[in-house]
Amino acid sequence: MNKPNRNPGQSPSPKRGEIYWVNLDPTVGSEIRKTRPCVVVSLTVINERRRTIVVVPLSSAGTPRPPLVIAIPSAGPGRTARIDQIRSVDKARLAKPHGMLDHADLNTVEHALRTVLGL
Template sequence: MSSYLKLSVRQILSIKPSTPTINPQRGEIWWVNFDPSTGEEIKKTRPAVIITAPGMGRSQLKIVVPIIGWKPHYTKYLWMFKLSPSKTNGLTKESSADASQVKSISVQRFGKQIGIVTADELDNILAAVALVIGYNP
């Protein structure tokens, strides 16, 4: 007989699924492991800005915009929003939120929180995402 069949109803009901204890919030910057990836998808462990709406509660999926190192030619790309390092955001170099790589990611891929973006920065990142998906209210 399988071991799960030997459990009592009380034992079965007492089993709690293992869920991460973190709950990243909109506007926060966290380390995220984007591997494995394929093709032109973002790679490596890198910072990302959480853009998930607050109404999503404790969902174990978060919508993120990855952050990459800034390069001067990014100024011509409207989906790249420049982020300068600050004590608030925790970044250590000139960076860019790459809205063309917006993704839904499990919190199991998250490491530690780095910082938080300002309200204006978040608005600009969301505008870049709207541009990428063709949303024009």
């Protein structure tokens, strides 16, 4: 039995590579905080069936330091992906769509994730 979407008007299944504004608060310690753009990295087929998605937060602050912080040109000037801040979030944290990574940048994110997670 399918569970109803708790967020009418929200996309029930964000696609891998899409960028959404996500409310990351509350946080603890050095976790990246506030509402910010995040790239969806979980598989679309999983996102269609679960209430949580896996995202990598984006930032406009800081210098790229691969593989933990990488430049993401298709997300905007000076944008970086904070690979070290990957997290699972409930879809209720999604605010609104913000775009899509291009294929090259999504490949760069995937490579950095494999490196950081030892996959």
